[in-house]
Amino acid sequence: xxxxxxxxxxxxVFQHRQVALADVSFEVPxxxxxxxxxxxxxxxxxxxxxxxxxxxxxxxxxxxxxxxxHPGAKSLRQRMGFLSDxxxxxxxxxxxxYLAFVGKCFGMPRKERLGRMGTxxxxxxxxxxxxxxxxxxSTGMKTRLGIAASLMxxxxxxxxxxxxxxxxxxxxxxxxxxLDEYHGKKTIxxxxxxxxxxxxxxxxxxxxxxxxxxxxxxxxxxxxQTREFILELRLEGAVGDFRAAMRSRLGREDLCQDGGTVxxxxxxxxxxxLTVESLLALAKETGVTIAGINSTxxxxxxxxxxxxxxxxxxxxxxxxxx
Amino acid sequence: MAxxxxxxxxxxxxxxxxxxxxxxxxxxxxxRSKLCWGFFIVSALLTTLTLKGMQTGEEPAIRMLExxxxxxxxxxxxxxxxIAGSALMRESDCLMEGILSxxxxxxxxxxxxxxxxxxxxxxxxxxxxxxxxxxxxxxDALTRTDTGFVASNEWNTKVEAHDPQxxxxxxxxxxxxxxxxxxxxxxxxxxxxLLDDRRLFDDLEWKRRxxxxxxxxxxxxxxxxxxxxxxxxxxxxxxxxxxxxxEAARANTVGVSENDRAKLxxxxxxxxxxxxxxRNRVPLETASVDRAQRAHDVASDQxxxxxxxxxHAVVVSPISGHLIETKVQSGQWVAQGTHLLTVxxxxxxxxxxxxxxxxxxxxxxEGLTAYVTVEDTEFIGKVERVGATTExxxxxxxxxxxxxxxxxxGARGLLGLGAEVKIALPxxxxxxxxxxxxFDTLTGRGKDDLDTRTASVTYFWMLVxxxxxxxxxxxxxxxxxxxxxxxxxxxxxILGVVGLWHVSNLLxxxxxxxxxxxxxxMGTMDKVLAGASGAGDEIAALCWLYGISAVLGVxxxxxxxxxxxxx
Numbered sequence: 001x002x003x004x005x006x007x008x009x010x011x012x013v014f015q016h017r018q019v020a021l022a023d024v025s026f027e028v029p030x031x032x033x034x035x036x037x038x039x040x041x042x043x044x045x046x047x048x049x050x051x052x053x054x055x056x057x058x059x060x061x062x063x064x065x066x067x068x069x070h071p072g073a074k075s076l077r078q079r080m081g082f083l084s085d086x087x088x089x090x091x092x093x094x095x096x097x098y099l100a101f102v103g104k105c106f107g108m109p110r111k112e113r114l115g116r117m118g119t120x121x122x123x124x125x126x127x128x129x130x131x132x133x134x135x136x137x138s139t140g141m142k143t144r145l146g147i148a149a150s151l152m153x154x155x156x157x158x159x160x161x162x163x164x165x166x167x168x169x170x171x172x173x174x175x176x177x178x179l180d181e182y183h184g185k186k187t188i189x190x191x192x193x194x195x196x197x198x199x200x201x202x203x204x205x206x207x208x209x210x211x212x213x214x215x216x217x218x219x220x221x222x223x224x225q226t227r228e229f230i231l232e233l234r235l236e237g238a239v240g241d242f243r244a245a246m247r248s249r250l251g252r253e254d255l256c257q258d259g260g261t262v263x264x265x266x267x268x269x270x271x272x273x274l275t276v277e278s279l280l281a282l283a284k285e286t287g288v289t290i291a292g293i294n295s296t297x298x299x300x301x302x303x304x305x306x307x308x309x310x311x312x313x314x315x316x317x318x319x320x321x322x
Numbered sequence: 323m324a325x326x327x328x329x330x331x332x333x334x335x336x337x338x339x340x341x342x343x344x345x346x347x348x349x350x351x352x353x354r355s356k357l358c359w360g361f362f363i364v365s366a367l368l369t370t371l372t373l374k375g376m377q378t379g380e381e382p383a384i385r386m387l388e389x390x391x392x393x394x395x396x397x398x399x400x401x402x403x404x405i406a407g408s409a410l411m412r413e414s415d416c417l418m419e420g421i422l423s424x425x426x427x428x429x430x431x432x433x434x435x436x437x438x439x440x441x442x443x444x445x446x447x448x449x450x451x452x453x454x455x456x457x458x459x460x461x462d463a464l465t466r467t468d469t470g471f472v473a474s475n476e477w478n479t480k481v482e483a484h485d486p487q488x489x490x491x492x493x494x495x496x497x498x499x500x501x502x503x504x505x506x507x508x509x510x511x512x513x514x515x516l517l518d519d520r521r522l523f524d525d526l527e528w529k530r531r532x533x534x535x536x537x538x539x540x541x542x543x544x545x546x547x548x549x550x551x552x553x554x555x556x557x558x559x560x561x562x563x564x565x566x567x568x569e570a571a572r573a574n575t576v577g578v579s580e581n582d583r584a585k586l587x588x589x590x591x592x593x594x595x596x597x598x599x600x601r602n603r604v605p606l607e608t609a610s611v612d613r614a615q616r617a618h619d620v621a622s623d624q625x626x627x628x629x630x631x632x633x634h635a636v637v638v639s640p641i642s643g644h645l646i647e648t649k650v651q652s653g654q655w656v657a658q659g660t661h662l663l664t665v666x667x668x669x670x671x672x673x674x675x676x677x678x679x680x681x682x683x684x685x686x687x688e689g690l691t692a693y694v695t696v697e698d699t700e701f702i703g704k705v706e707r708v709g710a711t712t713e714x715x716x717x718x719x720x721x722x723x724x725x726x727x728x729x730x731x732g733a734r735g736l737l738g739l740g741a742e743v744k745i746a747l748p749x750x751x752x753x754x755x756x757x758x759x760x761f762d763t764l765t766g767r768g769k770d771d772l773d774t775r776t777a778s779v780t781y782f783w784m785l786v787x788x789x790x791x792x793x794x795x796x797x798x799x800x801x802x803x804x805x806x807x808x809x810x811x812x813x814x815x816i817l818g819v820v821g822l823w824h825v826s827n828l829l830x831x832x833x834x835x836x837x838x839x840x841x842x843x844m845g846t847m848d849k850v851l852a853g854a855s856g857a858g859d860e861i862a863a864l865c866w867l868y869g870i871s872a873v874l875g876v877x878x879x880x881x882x883x884x885x886x887x888x889x
Contacts, residue, residue: 052423055886071428071883074340078425089420092354104343105424153425 003027003063004157004187005051010060012046012211020046022211023060028157028204033183035202035219036191037304042208044191045085048159051189052082064157078106081155085162085191087146091135095126095145098134099152106153120148125174139166147175158182159189164197176201195304207304209311222303229266231275231295236260237288245286250278260291340426344434345441348409352442357408361401366450368393373454373461382746383462383779384851390454391791392844394447399840400820402443402795406802407816409435422887432882436803436875443795451791455784462779472682472724472747474675476740478716481673481696483666483737484727487641491660492634493517497652504648508639508665515650515662519635526628533625536618543611550607553600561593634658643667646737666737669730672706674713675743676721683708683722685747691778692726695742696733703728705745746778783853786860790843790850793867798823800874807882837863838870 005028012021021043028034038044049055050062053069053076062069064076089098096117103113121127124144129137137145143166150158163179164172179201182188192198198205205222207215215222235242243254243262252275254262264279266272272295283290352358369390376386421431495517502514568586571578647664650656673694677683692703706727712720726743730736798819805815822829827839836842837859849855 054422071422071886074425074427074430077423080423082423084423087420090351092351101343101347102424105340105421105426107337107339107425149424 002029004030004032004065005189006061006063006066007047007051008061008063010047010050010057010062012043012050012055013058019211021050021057024208024211024213025060026206026213026216028187028189028206030187031184032204033179033188033190033202034204034206035198036189036206036208037195037198038208039308041210043211044208045161047208048082048161048189048191052080052159053077078153079155080157080159081150081153083143083146083150083160083163085165087142089134089142089145091133093134094131095121095134095137095148096130098145099149102149102152108153116152116154120151123151123178124148125171140168140171143167144171144175147178155186157187157189159191161191162193163190164192164194172197207307209308214307214311222307229272229295231264231266231272231279232293233262233264233279233290234260234292235262235283235288236291238286239288241286242283242288245282246279249282250275266295337430340430341434341437344421344426344431345438348435348438349442352405352438355405357401358405358442358446361398361405362446362449365394365398365401365446369450369454373458377461382748383458383784384848386458386462387455387779387784387787387851388848390451390458391787391847394451394791395794395840395844398447399794399798399823402447402798403802403819403823404816405443405446406439406799407806407819408812409439409803410806410810410812428883428887429879432803432807432879436800436878439799439803440796443799444792447792447795448788451788455788456781459779459781459784472675472677472679472686472743472745474673474677474741474743476696476742479673479675479741479743481671481736481739481741483644483646484670484672486646486664486666487639487643488647488661489514489637489640489663489665491517491637491656491658491662493519493522493631494656494658495519495521495635496655497650500648500650500652502645502663504645506645507668508643508645510639510642512639513636514639514645515637517635517637517656519632522628522632522635526625526632529621529625529628533618533621536614536621540611540614540618543607543614547604547607547611550600550603554597554604557593557597557600561590561597564590564593637662639665641665641667644737669732671728671730671736673703673726673728673741673743675724675726675745676713676715677724678721680722682747683724686724686745687748690748691746692728693744693746694726694728696736696739699733701728701730701733779851780853783851786864787847787850789864790847790860790867793864793871794840794843796871797867797874800871800878804874804878804881807878807885835866838866 007024007026010021010024011019013019024043024047036044036047046055050057051064051069053062053064053071053073056071064073065079067073067076069076093101099117099120100113103116108116118127121130124147126141126144126148129141134142134145143163147160147163150160160179164175167175176197179188179190183201188201190198190202199219202219204217205215205219206213207222239260239262246252246254246262246264252264254264264275266275276293280290372389372393373386376389422428497515498518499516500514501512501516502508508514564586568583568590571583571586643665645663646666649661649663656662675692677686686705686708688705688707690705692705694701694703703726705724707725709723709725713723715721724745726745801822802815802819805818806812809815809818823840827841830836830839830842837846843863846855850860
């Protein structure tokens, strides 16, 4: 059994009103870092909570390590670590006493618990604040404490929901470094709106939208679905005239519309040479100076946005057809 | 545990370790809770003030504990509801992520909460009520010893027989045998004295003869009545014949002379007179029957009296007890109405307790508890009556007194012994305020509680009363948590349970369990504390209280585990 988590035709309906997941099937292989992407309300948190057995699926099967997951499956949950997107803590507890409580919940022996607490507090940079009450912590400190709590039982599956939100740049880098460290050693499910983070640490991507799986595969597969290039020019002078001439004579739209920067979408690398020549000629005619020029392929963010917008467009078409 | 899980359909195990972890964490949060500390401190403070105030007024323990327990049931149960109902209030945010994702099941979580809240309430309520109970009993003993008793020592109080039966002779005659001696134990119906009954037998025989004569006279009179009635019939027939002959003669004018017709007419008149005479005889003879019957009744009554007198020749004991007095001896002639013997009951005794202090005497009432010590053995008695007039004491001084009745519980040889007596006095009459009246109305305490108000409280019954208060608290803890698990709103649950608690009296009445309503619990608390209530009834009520709590606890676990928690 290579799958750490398996969703088979899982549906979740809340209160007979809201469909959070609709017939969702996917697998998270062991030892892989999976990025869980989706807009707000796409069903990411619901999927995570069902995977943890915190809530039950209305239909379908969920298996973790080949065993059925349900609210009573504590032995499975003891092999998983979870960081919520909005972690809440008992405000009166100190960080160290909270981690001790988490260790007790996992049934860890006292010695192991104490040793693990020290290591984790140091890893998340809370050693100096270990004796402070959680109620006085900043959002970033709470997130770091949540990360430590999720690692308390040295889990085989790590599920982190928005681990870098609210963190300062240094903490964010440390968190991503931590994920890098666990890369390949643990099965990691990372849910984040920061696509750069996902881009950096994830092998596979799982994109959810409106309760359904839009994409499930390697990151490269998603990026390969969009072969476009972006040509970016930094201009000085009558940029407005340049844009108008570009639109009328070359038939191209500026994607950026931001001051002196013009971004143009190209369908492929072969188009690049001709387009650059045309733009240089056009700049000469309109009297603008090209201060800089840059070309990149589509980034993950663009691929993701394209995927979502295409799905919404298909949805509109389906509505129109019906 | 496994069977319970199977019954309520729990998946996954409930481990003691996890349950202990959750319970300990919840207890720590309760310890940090200002609400709980506020409840504990304020309730302890008010309880202390109440007890100290009542101590100043020399109130007995039963009054102190009744007031304290009643206050807890009426007022502090609201705090219990709030503490229990808020169990999940602060957990709604971190419940899923903070606890359930850490290898804890829903069943372990809610069971841990139930255990923690129950223990917390037990400590918060018990932490005040138990010390209060022990203090009140201790204080009660001190107060009673110092000023709360009328005491009498063994020199001026002797054990006397209660309600001794004096036996009188029902007939006159010589005593031919005394079957018992002074001090003997006798049973009801046992023969004590035999009188010479020969004269009584003769008398009975004479009376019977008189009765027989009277009966024969009745029969003779009845026969005479029958003769008179037959004579009337014969006279009527003769008269009819004479009239027929006279009518025939009058119709035949040719062959019958005038003289013969006149004779026939005279004959008719003569028969009519005979008939009248015969008819007049019948009531006379009937009256003679009544007279004879009355004479027979008198004779029968005399026979009955003679027979009864004969039964009095054998003197029997009307009760079981001791023969404490013998006034006659064998061979002695006794007249009817002579006092023969005195028999006293076996188990009931009384004491005439002199009361020298006039103020103490004013506080004495029938029904007060008296502690009687005879030869180091203690008996519990009651004041049966308070003397309306004085009696001379040992030194022939006229003294007020109270009569104490007590049961020997099978002990023998008490009569005549000196006894130490302590009568527990009620508290002095108090000026009742409107608040007292309202409290009494709410708690169902009435004027008829005198017995229990002055009784001593034993540790056992104090603990029974305490267990009832805790039982109410446990019922509310489980009900509050059940409502919280069901409605998922702490505020709704708290307000709902407060409302339900106040209409629970009606609900328990409808359910046929009025003893579980808090009004009934408060109304009968004095009897519980006094030990006047039946132990079986109280144990049954406690079983109901804790049983319903247990069922609600199981339902809470079931409801909580079957539904996804709210985020």
